[in-house]
Amino acid sequence: MSNESEADPRRVRRALREGDDEAFADLFRTHVDAVFTLAHRLTGSWSAAQDVTSETFLAAWRGRDRIADDDRPLRPWLLGITAHQAMNVRRGARRRLGFLARRPGPGVVEDFADEAASRIDDAATLARTAEAVRLLPPREAAVLGLCVWSGLSYAEAAEALGVPVGTVRSRLARARARLRELTEPPGEPGATSDHATGETRETRETRETRGARR
């Protein structure tokens, strides 16, 4: 992700600061897949990922006055917002964000069935990802998503989240320790039949229930 070079970030930054909505539309097209992917990994839900994606770009647009005038790529910044937004979902801020509580109509899933189908063979990995995010405190999950999955450097993640680099490092270390303690051994993919609908949360709940019975 961050290794794909962005064309002339300084120009994009200036255009955004000036409120150029063409630049905003370009920003959206360039980064929407990366943002959506991270949002999906961190929320485990197709519909929440849509909301988080939309809210991420909106937050970026609203905060355009504060974009620095320099040459750094914009992707880490966007992914930092994504992590924040996704973790807000985790923190139960759904009511504050209002629209996040809504469900998509039945047509949505059908329309995007191609995307869902391409992900089915990935379902076991996805289930483990969702499990890890569920087990970790939001701050650690955010760092996991940014550094381990989205490939941000520690420095990029630190800036994106507004914390010192040492904090990123220590959160990752704590995440690793926690996951070593808590995760089940690999090899148990969990229920995956709901993936076609994007409702990974149900998968997680199934696993939780099973864990409790054990």
Added chain:
Amino acid sequence: MNQPEHTPADRHDRTLLALREQLPPPRPITLSDDHRRALQRRTLAAARRTDRRREVVRTVAPAGLVVACLATAVALLATTLLGGAEPGPTDGPRPVAAAPAAASRLQAIAAVAGRAPTPAVGDDQFVYVRSAVVSNEAALGEAPDLGAVHEREIWLAQDPDAHGSRGSLIREDGQDWPIVTVGSDPAGARRPTYSWLASLPTDPDRLLDELEALAVPVDGQEPEQAVFDLMTGLVRETVLPPDLAAALYRAARLVPGVVLERGAEDAVGRRGVGISRTDERFRSRTLWVVDPGTGELLGTRDHLLGPDGEPMLFHATAVLERAVVDEPGREPAGGGRA
């Protein structure tokens, strides 16, 4: 994604390597073109709303006069204008979801509206609407305090260009209020020009698909209410293509929660067919008063609902004149003044 770039120090970081091994990322998602477009449309629409809100906050101090032309009266009550519409059309015809009495009256006014003559509106012209308005003059959060009936005129530029809203004007309270926007403001749901309205589908199901994609629920609002509010914005201070007016009333039959209100009157007491929907999120109700003889919107009423559901009027309009003119600020020739 699979070969992320890390600083040299990171690359040899054992924690990172261990986590990558333990939790390999699922494959990156590439959205389909349709999905990306739907999400983009929703996001850009919400961004434009945010801008409009900003601009209104910045430029309009007295009682939010200008916003009422493009945002709904209900939106005035909301302090945040964030949100997104769920994209995604559904397949096949939808069932009638409005209350039966409302559905039947909507069908009748749709038939009448569809037979109206087609107006000619040029891209370089302005749609002019003169209304009588009663509006809440109380501060936000206080009980409604209605001012006297006053007149309001609006000239909406029809230029479809991204910066085509220039010249648009509201004349109200003895003063001209230019409609100023930040950045571009192309014709669309927030600036419903005649040609944009004429470009919308005239099949009720397809129209509703489109409106659902465009509607942005505010702060936890039901999506159906956001659609109804959007429809209200499209019928209130506009000149409608007859086909679209008919489709819009038919589409309203497909919206759950739409009901008939008997004895409906506009702001100057003219009776008409009352079509309303209650916004459960903001505890308010918006009423359309439609002329059964022409299918034209006579006016609107907005009520806040008290703790026991008792309605408190906070906004009412009555359209006195609709016209197409060549210049903003100039009243149509021969237009009878009230």
